Amino acid sequence: MENFDLSMIWAVIISFAVIMYVLMDGFDLGVGILFMFAPDEDARDVMMNSVAPIWDGNETWLVLGGVGLLAAFPLVYSILLPALYIGVFLMLAGLIFRGVAFEFRFKARSSRYLWNWAFAGGSFLAAFAQGAVVGTYIQGYETEGLVYSGGPLDWLTPFTVVTGIGLVAGYALLGCTWIILKSEGYIQAWAYRLAPWLLLAVLLVFVVISAWTPLVDPAAYERWFADVRWIWIFPILAGLSAVQILRSVFKRQQAWPFLATMSMFAATYFALLWTRWPYVIPPNFTLWDAASAPESQLFLLIGVLFVIPIILMYTAWAYWVFRGKVRVGEGYHH
Numbered sequence: 001m002e003n004f005d006l007s008m009i010w011a012v013i014i015s016f017a018v019i020m021y022v023l024m025d026g027f028d029l030g031v032g033i034l035f036m037f038a039p040d041e042d043a044r045d046v047m048m049n050s051v052a053p054i055w056d057g058n059e060t061w062l063v064l065g066g067v068g069l070l071a072a073f074p075l076v077y078s079i080l081l082p083a084l085y086i087g088v089f090l091m092l093a094g095l096i097f098r099g100v101a102f103e104f105r106f107k108a109r110s111s112r113y114l115w116n117w118a119f120a121g122g123s124f125l126a127a128f129a130q131g132a133v134v135g136t137y138i139q140g141y142e143t144e145g146l147v148y149s150g151g152p153l154d155w156l157t158p159f160t161v162v163t164g165i166g167l168v169a170g171y172a173l174l175g176c177t178w179i180i181l182k183s184e185g186y187i188q189a190w191a192y193r194l195a196p197w198l199l200l201a202v203l204l205v206f207v208v209i210s211a212w213t214p215l216v217d218p219a220a221y222e223r224w225f226a227d228v229r230w231i232w233i234f235p236i237l238a239g240l241s242a243v244q245i246l247r248s249v250f251k252r253q254q255a256w257p258f259l260a261t262m263s264m265f266a267a268t269y270f271a272l273l274w275t276r277w278p279y280v281i282p283p284n285f286t287l288w289d290a291a292s293a294p295e296s297q298l299f300l301l302i303g304v305l306f307v308i309p310i311i312l313m314y315t316a317w318a319y320w321v322f323r324g325k326v327r328v329g330e331g332y333h334h
Contacts, residue, residue, distance in 0.1 A: 006297040010072035019063035028055040030175020048201020050182040050326045071300045075290035082148040097122030118180035126179025135160030140283040166205035173198040177257040234271035
């Protein structure tokens, strides 16, 4: 095992788990964010039924990423959690509200509007908190030795508010293109009308964050402009994906808007990873500083390598079983 860099393998696994979570849970959080803007209650039923069979499986990736982080890079946990307690708490509270709303909304009659708001509010809160956490990661943490030394609200700055809003807009676009894929008739027409506006919002925030990042983190500027090489492929890919989203929406294609939005997310994610590589706790600690003992990493790696194919298989199976359009009056709860 001397030839294998276990920290590197774990970094790849956790990065993979995070992007899978962002793509998979992103669209069902997006459906929640758009929930209160839907044309009517029938449309909300369709929206909820389109994600009801798969949303909880999507969150498996969050658990895998979190547990992997704790196991392979314990220092990340000991610094990140105190720095982000409130942000992480808000995210989990949002996810819990959503989970409860899924179950209760279908059963409720007179209080259904409350569960509508719980679902929408929980989705917004979870998405915003995740975006703010990403913003905090870009701006770095105050540490003394191996301990977080900042305050409980240091993560909440104008920059992280913008990254939070950016992720809300991005998830809303993912959710909107998912609705295009899964619905028909007037609900699909509504999603088609909404998609270009959401894309515009995402691109605006994207430009603001890109311009702002070098001010928050001068190292990012050097990374992009001193090492000008293949890194620019990511923004180009994101731009091409955005063009493809617009084209496919205007051509009224069904699957392409969703696929193109996913590719835009993936390109942006890899650009962010590259900007920070190899610092897992900016600005001081690299991947290898934060790693646990190689024995621990190897022991857990064996388990994870069994688990990931199983998660991928049941995810693919669930999407295959519940493929096709969701229609008004149909749903697995009814």
